[in-house]
Amino acid sequence: MIQNSSQSKFPQFPYSYWLNSTDIPSFPKLSQDTQVDVVIVGAGITGITTAYLLTKKGLKVAVVDAGQILNGTTGHTTAKITAQHDLIYSEFLSHFGKEKTRLYYEANHEALQFIKQIVDEHNIDCQFSEEDAYVYTCSDTYVEKIASEYKAYEELGISGSYVEKTPLPFSTKAAIIMKKQAQFNPVPFLKYLAGEVLRQGGEIYEQTTVVGVEKGNPAIIKTREGIKITCSHVVSSSHFPFNDPSGLYFARLHAERSYVLAVKTDKSYPGGMYLSAENPKRSLRSVIVNGKPMVIVGGESHKTGQGICTFQYYEALEKFAAETFGLREVAYRWSAQDLSTLDKLPYIGQELSGNSNILVATGYRKWGMSTSIVAALLNANLITGEGSRYQELFSPSRFHADPDIKTFVIQNVDVAKHLIAGKLEMTHKEIDQLQYDEGAVVRVNGKRTGAYRDTQGTMHLVDTTCTHMGCEVDWNEAERTWDCPCHGSRYSYEGKVIEGPAKKSLGKVESV
Known part of the structure; x- marks a missing residue:
C-alpha cells in the first residue's frame, strides 16, 4: 500500500473500505x-x-x-443500523413529549427491521449481524446522564439495560445498552x-x-x-x-465532518457496537476485511472547514486504537460529512x-x-x-421554539464570524514554498488563492471564495479538499464540487 511520506502510518489517500469492497456499476x-x-x-x-x-x-x-x-x-x-442515536431520548422527552419521542424510536426500529428483512429474504452478502449497541462513559460527569437516559428507555418501553462494566478492554463508569441493533456493509x-x-x-x-x-x-x-x-x-x-x-x-442545517479508521489489532474485538458519551467521540464496531477481522474506529467530529490540520483527527483515532486493542495496521482511512438540524x-x-x-x-x-x-x-x-x-x-x-431559536442564533453567528474572518485572514505561506502534495492559502497578484502542488509537481490554483454564499474556503490537508466553514460545501483541489450546497466549481486563478 502506498504511504504518504509525511504521514507514513496512514494510507496516502483516504478511501472507504465499503467502496473498495464491492464492484459498483x-x-x-x-x-x-x-x-x-x-x-x-x-x-x-x-x-x-x-x-x-x-x-x-x-x-x-x-x-x-x-x-x-x-x-x-x-x-x-461507520454503517451502524440502530435507534440508539447517542444520549437523545431523555432530551427528546423534555422537548417533544412522550408520544413524539416514542414515534422517533419506532420509526428507526422499523427501519432496522426493513433492512434485516430484505437481507434475509434475498440472502444479500453484506456482513449483516445483530449486535447490542452501547453508549458508555469513562467520566463521572456523564454517569447521571446515562442514568437519565435509561429512565427514558423505561418510560418509552425500549428494550435496554443499564450497566457499569462493558466488554471493552478498559474501565467504564456506566453504560446503557439497546438490545438487538445491527451493523452491515451498505x-x-x-x-x-x-x-x-x-x-x-x-x-x-x-x-x-x-x-x-x-x-x-x-x-x-x-x-x-x-x-x-x-x-x-x-x-x-x-x-x-x-x-x-x-x-x-x-x-x-450545519455540517460536521468525522473520521474513521479500519484497523487490524493485536487483541480480539469483544463484539457489540460502542459510542462514548463524552467528547471527543469514540465509535467502535467490528468488520471483516479481506477475510481478516478488523475494527472500525470512528469519531473526532468538527464543523466542516473549521478543523485545524485534519491529520490530527486520524492520529487521535490511531492512538486510541493502539491503546485499546494494540495496533498492527491501519488498512483504510476515510471521513464523512453529515448535517444536523436545529432540533x-x-x-x-x-x-x-x-x-x-x-x-x-x-x-x-x-x-x-x-x-x-x-x-x-x-x-x-x-x-x-x-x-x-x-x-x-x-x-x-x-x-420548535425550544431548542430551535437558540441553535438558529448560534449557528448563524458562527457563519457570520467565518464569513468576515475569511476575508481578513492573513496568509502564512508563499506559493514557491509549497512542497509536492502540499496545499495552502497563498496570495497571487494580491488575491487570496488556494494552491495545491500535486505529487507530480503540477500547481493547481483556485479562487477561495465559495460559490454558494461567498465565504472563504480553507485547505483540508488529510482529504486534499477545499472546505467551506460556513455551510459545508467541499471542493476537490481542482475546484470541482464534491459536496453541496454549492453547485458551481471554484473559479480558476491564472499561474503567476
Whole structure:
C-alpha cells in the first residue's frame, strides 16, 4: 500500500473500505429531456431505497446524481443500523413529549427491521449481524446522564439495560445498552436495491447535476447542461437539499465532518457496537476485511472547514486504537460529512405547504443508516398517497421554539464570524514554498488563492471564495479538499464540487 511520506502510518489517500469492497456499476449521464413519475435527486441510501420502494409500486422513477452512486456519505459511514442515536431520548422527552419521542424510536426500529428483512429474504452478502449497541462513559460527569437516559428507555418501553462494566478492554463508569441493533456493509445491500430499481424499469443517471426546479404540477427539474426532466413528484435526497433557498436550509442545517479508521489489532474485538458519551467521540464496531477481522474506529467530529490540520483527527483515532486493542495496521482511512438540524430531528417530507409534490430528506445527524430508511419509507408513502404516522414528527416546515431559536442564533453567528474572518485572514505561506502534495492559502497578484502542488509537481490554483454564499474556503490537508466553514460545501483541489450546497466549481486563478 502506498504511504504518504509525511504521514507514513496512514494510507496516502483516504478511501472507504465499503467502496473498495464491492464492484459498483456505473451509469450513464442524462443526455436528453425525459418524463417520469418521480425524480429522485441523490443516489445514496435514501435515494436508492426510495426508488426501490416506488418502482415496486409501479411508478416510473429516475434517480440522478451529480457524481457516482453511493460515493457520498453512504459510502463513508461507520454503517451502524440502530435507534440508539447517542444520549437523545431523555432530551427528546423534555422537548417533544412522550408520544413524539416514542414515534422517533419506532420509526428507526422499523427501519432496522426493513433492512434485516430484505437481507434475509434475498440472502444479500453484506456482513449483516445483530449486535447490542452501547453508549458508555469513562467520566463521572456523564454517569447521571446515562442514568437519565435509561429512565427514558423505561418510560418509552425500549428494550435496554443499564450497566457499569462493558466488554471493552478498559474501565467504564456506566453504560446503557439497546438490545438487538445491527451493523452491515451498505454497499452490496444498495447494489442489490439498485439492480432491482433497473429491473422494475427505473432509470439511474450519474454525473448529472441538478441546478433547480420549476415548481408546479408537473414539476420540471433542470440540469447544469440545460436538460429537463418533467415529473409529478421530486425528492431531494442529495444530502444538502438542491433547492436550498426555498426552505432556507443553509440557515437551518450545519455540517460536521468525522473520521474513521479500519484497523487490524493485536487483541480480539469483544463484539457489540460502542459510542462514548463524552467528547471527543469514540465509535467502535467490528468488520471483516479481506477475510481478516478488523475494527472500525470512528469519531473526532468538527464543523466542516473549521478543523485545524485534519491529520490530527486520524492520529487521535490511531492512538486510541493502539491503546485499546494494540495496533498492527491501519488498512483504510476515510471521513464523512453529515448535517444536523436545529432540533436534532431530521427534515423529511413535504418541503413547503404550498409544494406538496416536492419532498426532502436531510439532517440525519450521523445516523443515516436507519434514518435514511425512515426517510425512504415516509416519502414513498407520501408520494403514493398512503400517508404516514411519522409525517408530522419529521415535517421540514416545523419549528420548535425550544431548542430551535437558540441553535438558529448560534449557528448563524458562527457563519457570520467565518464569513468576515475569511476575508481578513492573513496568509502564512508563499506559493514557491509549497512542497509536492502540499496545499495552502497563498496570495497571487494580491488575491487570496488556494494552491495545491500535486505529487507530480503540477500547481493547481483556485479562487477561495465559495460559490454558494461567498465565504472563504480553507485547505483540508488529510482529504486534499477545499472546505467551506460556513455551510459545508467541499471542493476537490481542482475546484470541482464534491459536496453541496454549492453547485458551481471554484473559479480558476491564472499561474503567476
